[in-house]
Amino acid sequence: AQKVTQAQTEISVVEKEDVTLDCVYETRDTTYYLFWYKQPPSGELVFLIRRNSFDEQNEISGRYSWNFQKSTSSFNFTITASQVVDSAVYFCALSPTNQAGTALIFGKGTTLSVSS
Amino acid sequence: EPEVTQTPSHQVTQMGQEVILRCVPISNHLYFYWYRQILGQKVEFLVSFYNNEISEKSEIFDDQFSVERPDGSNFTLKIRSTKLEDSAMYFCASSGQGRIMPQHFGDGTRLSIL
Numbered sequence: 078a079q080k081v082t083q084a085q086t087e088i089s090v091v092e093k094e095d096v097t098l099d100c101v102y103e104t105r106d107t108t109y110y111l112f113w114y115k116q117p118p119s120g121e122l123v124f125l126i127r128r129n130s131f132d133e134q135n136e137i138s139g140r141y142s143w144n145f146q147k148s149t150s151s152f153n154f155t156i157t158a159s160q161v162v163d164s165a166v167y168f169c170a171l172s173p174t175n176q177a178g179t180a181l182i183f184g185k186g187t188t189l190s191v192s193s
Numbered sequence: 194e195p196e197v198t199q200t201p202s203h204q205v206t207q208m209g210q211e212v213i214l215r216c217v218p219i220s221n222h223l224y225f226y227w228y229r230q231i232l233g234q235k236v237e238f239l240v241s242f243y244n245n246e247i248s249e250k251s252e253i254f255d256d257q258f259s260v261e262r263p264d265g266s267n268f269t270l271k272i273r274s275t276k277l278e279d280s281a282m283y284f285c286a287s288s289g290q291g292r293i294m295p296q297h298f299g300d301g302t303r304l305s306i307l
Contacts, residue, residue, distance in 0.1 A: 114298075119300075121298065122301075124295045124296070127295050175293055179241070183236040
């Protein structure tokens with residue numbers, strides 16, 4: 078079965094705190110891709126990052142960093158020094174093949190609230 | 194930066210009516226998708242479209258639904274005989290050629306069935 082689990086439904090932090098959003102995935106495919114999307118209160122889905130199953134290097138982009146561990150089937154997302162503008166629903170998603178045009182399987186999302 | 198455009202942003206329709214949701218994908222993209230998100234729930238795949246035909250569809254995408262690329266720029270989702278449970282946000286997405294390219298989403302159409 079292919080599945081994405083985001084166990085944290087809601088997280089509340091105060092500005093400048095670091096926060097990690099967890100994502101655990103299940104797939105039998107050896108080649109797959111993982112994604113994170115952000116959905117701000119305005120509702121659109123914004124692509125953040127793509128990672129393929131052969132690339133376990135962690136990635137940092139400004140205040141965002143991603144930790145991919147195949148051994149635990151996890152692809153966690155950390156926001157350093159959170160800001161109010163980071164308040165959104167964050168979705169982890171899986172593409173269980175390397176074929177273009179494949180459906181994304183989304184987790185249920187984690188709602189992050191950052192207060193000032 | 195090129196973006197996926199969806200119209201209308203909000204559609205209110207009486208139950209039983211037909212509705213057409215419209216999307217203009219990013220111009221050099223070849224793969225097109227529709228997803229829906231019922232309020233407060235996760236994003237669910239409906240259908241993908243490539244080379245003028247459906248390449249994959251979910252169980253949700255039954256005979257009530259159809260997709261079309263009527264010209265070189267638009268990609269539409271038609272829902273026939275709408276039901277209350279069709280109320281949701283519908284997202285169009287597109288992706289480029291090559292191994293899994295990110296799907297870029299439009300801002301969505303909020304469909305409300307009364």
